[in-house]
Amino acid sequence: MNILHYTIGLPPTRHGGSVQYAYDLMVEQSKTNNVFALICGDTLFRSSKCRFKRHSQNGNIQIYSLTDPLTPTLIYGVSDPDSQHRDIDFDREDIRNFIQSNKIEIMHLHTLMGLHKSIVEFIKGLGVKIIYTSHDFHGICPHYNLLNHTGTLCSKSDGASCALCNVNEPSDNFLRIANSSLYHFIKKRGIINAIKKLKKKSITTLSKKIDISDVDDEIIGKFNQLLNYYKEYFLLIDKFHFNSTQTKVVFNQFLSGIDGKVIPVVTSGIKDNRKPLNIHTRVTFGFIGSLNDYKGFPLLKSIFTQLYNDGYHNFKLKVYSGELIGFDLECPAIEYCPPYKYSEISNILSSLDCIIVPSKWYETFSLVTLEAMGHGIPVIVSNNVGAKDIVSQYNPYFIFSSSLDLKSKLQSILSNPGILESMNDTILSHSWNFDISKHSSEILEFYKSLK
Known part of the structure; x- marks a missing residue:
């Protein structure tokens, strides 16, 4: 099978459970399949068109980067809704050649961050099936974690509610820097910690008391446009891979008529290391x-x-x-x-x-x-x-x-x-049934169920 995975990045530049999972799944799948990775390219220096640019090779995985991506919000919210679905021009011939020459059958999305809806729509139009793994709630919640401005769980998404939650979030320029290869280069060498400090400040604003008077009708309208954009985006998904029953319930609460299956995730580092537990005095x-x-x-x-x-x-x-x-x-x-x-x-x-x-x-x-x-x-x-x-x-x-x-x-x-x-x-x-090889086989069968 010929599979294209999209993820925000790969270890060690990017980290986190979803990144590690995507990478480990690709490595396992590449043992018996042709696997390609598409990662979010540089956000600081934009190009005139979105293309799939050859990046590198990791074992059997051929890695490409997406030029001129949208700005990933990472663990932040959205201060400028328009920036999350700005008009982009993508090289249709370049992407068509990539898909057709590599005979891509499945595009597996591990996030929507950075990847414009129109590109996925174009690829789907070429006959590629689209899978989405629900690692987070980006697209349902512009603040990504479904906690509202009071710090309680959110049960609805509308322009007014989202505007309240995101009133204190960092700018798109901030996020472009935080996602850039320049920042990752500097961070790796431990030269600056300023952005990390801003990151902590951003999260602590969640419980700040604010009300609807802090936002105007224009920004509310822009959040409604963003939410509609993502609803259209999710309609492109052929099947959802839910990593838990709870995630499936939440997605179905916000999106109607979606189809998918619950398959718990696992990484290659999770192995059977079980041993008896002996607790002493503490x-x-x-x-x-x-x-x-x-x-x-x-x-x-x-x-x-x-x-x-x-x-x-x-x-x-x-x-x-x-x-x-x-x-x-x-x-x-x-x-x-x-x-x-x-x-x-x-x-x-x-x-x-x-x-x-x-x-x-x-x-x-x-x-x-x-x-x-x-x-x-x-x-x-x-x-x-x-x-x-x-x-x-x-x-x-x-x-x-x-x-x-x-x-x-x-x-x-x-x-x-x-x-x-x-x-x-x-x-x-109990028997231990959590293994990346078994999981990969189950995901491959999941892909085949689309044919």
Whole structure:
């Protein structure tokens, strides 16, 4: 089969679960198929036309970059809706020759960021089937995480609501710099950290009190145009690959009549490393991820601080965020660990008794959940985490629905750590079916179902 994957970029320049997943899937598929990668090109220096420019080769994967892409919003929102669907001129002959000469049958989109709808529409018109993996909610939510301006889960998308959520977001020029090859070059060498600081500032504005008077009718109209653009974009998708049941439910809430299948994702680094868990006098919990509110860390810190003040001292919470180092000033049982490399993740997980994923937003999956369970480590997830599909197969007790529920479960565990050892026994007793080779085969069968 001849497959074209589109992703925002590849490791190590780009990182994150969706990027790693796309890359690992391509590598596995390329063992028995002809695989091409299309990545978002430079955003700082624009060219006159969108083309597929030969970039490099990685093993059996031929890599092309998209010239003159739209600006990916990354983890930010949208301050200028027009910039996200600006008119572009693309080289139809160049793209037609690429598709036809390589006999592309499937175009697998891992994001819509950077790739103009008209290009996908043109490729679909050449007879190529379009697959979309739901790694995030970009296209449904201009702020990408479906949390509104009050920090609560959003149940609708309209121009007024989206304008409120995005009123304080960075400019398109900022995002063009943050996505540029120049910035990645500088960042790699550790010369500047200014943009990283701005990034943190951008996220913290989510809870700022604002109302409809902060935006005008013109910007509301522009957000409505952007939402309609994405609705038309999603209509081009032949089938959706949902990475969790929850993601499927959310997408169906915002888009009607879409067709797809739930297939949990996995990366090549997730293997069967399960082993027995032996807890001694202290339970070591772990949190891996950003300290931002939407990831749930402030809630988690508050609960553990309450427990510590209530006399529960037989625990430690190790936090791996790459943002802080040292012990928490309010709770000495919370330790912020130094940044780590992905190659160290196995050693980190092996030092923990339980991982907690307390996300407030609809996290589409959570690869760290699967990775931890691959080491036999119990995982407590919020009801908003897509990987609860996996956790529920072992013990639904480890899914919490509220802050009170989480606190109650942690109290029970600290009073009886054997609860974690019992969950570990359950994880060990099940067969381990999460493997990139098996997953690749399932995705290939998914492709074939379109023919």
